[in-house]
Amino acid sequence: MSILNVENLSHGFGDRAIFNNVSFRLLKGEHIGLIGANGEGKSTFMNIITGKLMPDEGKVEWAKNVRAGYLDQHTSLDRGMTIRDVLSSAFGFLFEMEERMNSLCDKMADASEAELEEYMDEMGVIQEQLTSHDFYMIDSKVEEVARAIGLMDLGLDRDVSELSGGQRTKVLLGKLLLEKPDILLLDEPTNYLDKEHIEWLKRYLQEYENAFILISHDIPFLNSVVNLIYHMDNQQLNRYVGDYDKFQEVYAMKKSQLQAAYEKQQKEIADLKDFVSRNKARVATRNMAMSRQKKLDKMEKIELACEKPKPEFNFKEARASSRYIFRTSGLIIGYDEPLSKPLDIEMERGQKIVLTGANGIGKSTLLKSILGIIKPLGGSVELGDYLYTGYFEQETPKDISNTCIDEIWQEFPSYTQYEVRSALAKCGLTTKHIESLVKVLSGGEQAKVRLCKLINRETNVLVLDEPTNHLDVEAKEELRRALLSYKGSVLMVCHEPEFYDGLATDVWDCTQWTTKI
Numbered sequence: 001m002s003i004l005n006v007e008n009l010s011h012g013f014g015d016r017a018i019f020n021n022v023s024f025r026l027l028k029g030e031h032i033g034l035i036g037a038n039g040e041g042k043s044t045f046m047n048i049i050t051g052k053l054m055p056d057e058g059k060v061e062w063a064k065n066v067r068a069g070y071l072d073q074h075t076s077l078d079r080g081m082t083i084r085d086v087l088s089s090a091f092g093f094l095f096e097m098e099e100r101m102n103s104l105c106d107k108m109a110d111a112s113e114a115e116l117e118e119y120m121d122e123m124g125v126i127q128e129q130l131t132s133h134d135f136y137m138i139d140s141k142v143e144e145v146a147r148a149i150g151l152m153d154l155g156l157d158r159d160v161s162e163l164s165g166g167q168r169t170k171v172l173l174g175k176l177l178l179e180k181p182d183i184l185l186l187d188e189p190t191n192y193l194d195k196e197h198i199e200w201l202k203r204y205l206q207e208y209e210n211a212f213i214l215i216s217h218d219i220p221f222l223n224s225v226v227n228l229i230y231h232m233d234n235q236q237l238n239r240y241v242g243d244y245d246k247f248q249e250v251y252a253m254k255k256s257q258l259q260a261a262y263e264k265q266q267k268e269i270a271d272l273k274d275f276v277s278r279n280k281a282r283v284a285t286r287n288m289a290m291s292r293q294k295k296l297d298k299m300e301k302i303e304l305a306c307e308k309p310k311p312e313f314n315f316k317e318a319r320a321s322s323r324y325i326f327r328t329s330g331l332i333i334g335y336d337e338p339l340s341k342p343l344d345i346e347m348e349r350g351q352k353i354v355l356t357g358a359n360g361i362g363k364s365t366l367l368k369s370i371l372g373i374i375k376p377l378g379g380s381v382e383l384g385d386y387l388y389t390g391y392f393e394q395e396t397p398k399d400i401s402n403t404c405i406d407e408i409w410q411e412f413p414s415y416t417q418y419e420v421r422s423a424l425a426k427c428g429l430t431t432k433h434i435e436s437l438v439k440v441l442s443g444g445e446q447a448k449v450r451l452c453k454l455i456n457r458e459t460n461v462l463v464l465d466e467p468t469n470h471l472d473v474e475a476k477e478e479l480r481r482a483l484l485s486y487k488g489s490v491l492m493v494c495h496e497p498e499f500y501d502g503l504a505t506d507v508w509d510c511t512q513w514t515t516k517i
Contacts, residue, residue: 036232038444069181166359311428
């Protein structure tokens, strides 16, 4: 049974085409991985099928009475709302029913006998729906899901504006699970999630009976939960049966077959053109030449997709730092309340340290406290000498209104326009991306702009807060290669063992010193 039909979908932004005549069908129980390089339009596709964005052309048709739940990587949570408020909003349609029932009760006082009967019938239907959806057990259901995904420890009355990226993702995921939609639409759900809750989500999706569409660049996670791959590439959407590894195998075979067919056809075209040019002027062979020309004109040309620019990350290195990068003495991190016990830790030149542990225990706060961005609640941080530090933040600021060119120019005012464009192109961004506003780019493209700033500044210490979030597979592999060859020191928060295994000299488990566990 078809849940969703997309026919002849075309869409673009300005003169930049995203989809060209794309069709897609989702069947009951299909577990789909939606993959593709950064900027190919995966999140745009999700926004179109959920009705947040109108396509330029084409038709999107859902089956009747299907409720879709969308976990959007860019959803904002309003200041003043508590975790409980957000989770309870999953039952918004039930609260609306209750309001309708209360308004019917108010109307009954002045109603005629016929109206009274009509109101009673409607109230009966509403009451039945409220009971079937467990309306009178909402609080216990909210607490049950909050406990499962580790939100109870934060306190359900906590303001959502105080949450870390991973905690926000958990809240939105909890709301989605409480909505119990007929289909899940998940846009990079593992970003910011810690290892424990990635495992929990993996088990949940493996056992999930309904259909889901999952956007992810986390290959081990994809392989464990999907049975179909849809690959978004060069404005097309192609279907592959199996997991990501199977897709890669089939895709590589298709690519080599197309290349062989293209080369064969190019040789045939060259031979035909040569024959025509040599024989069209001679009376005896003119007809044969015309026949070959007709064959050339009618030939359906094989076209190879344009090769996308591959990112190249090569960090510029400053002179060597002093032996110690930093030392802390009784350092207590936090905002209103402590997030850590007093810490006496140190980092030496050449170390590549990865911080791991659950969301919200203070990993990002520790980085900012060491850098002096936020003041510690107690103790001190002593930084070494001759430090040239590069800092990669988790997210691009929301209020940014520059183009990519302006963003790099602000950082490096002495660069010529050619140097700015060249620097961005080396990070895998095309001309159309480079001339766009930063805020209209995908999460992965924005990350590449931030990396562009980092690799073009001379550093001997890199402080990286979840740098792999949003990056596509190629960019992750290139970033790992660049960090392996980097001679300086690295302090990094990361939840992907396959990224830092063999790269890190030390892995610090932050659950050992946090006050939050």
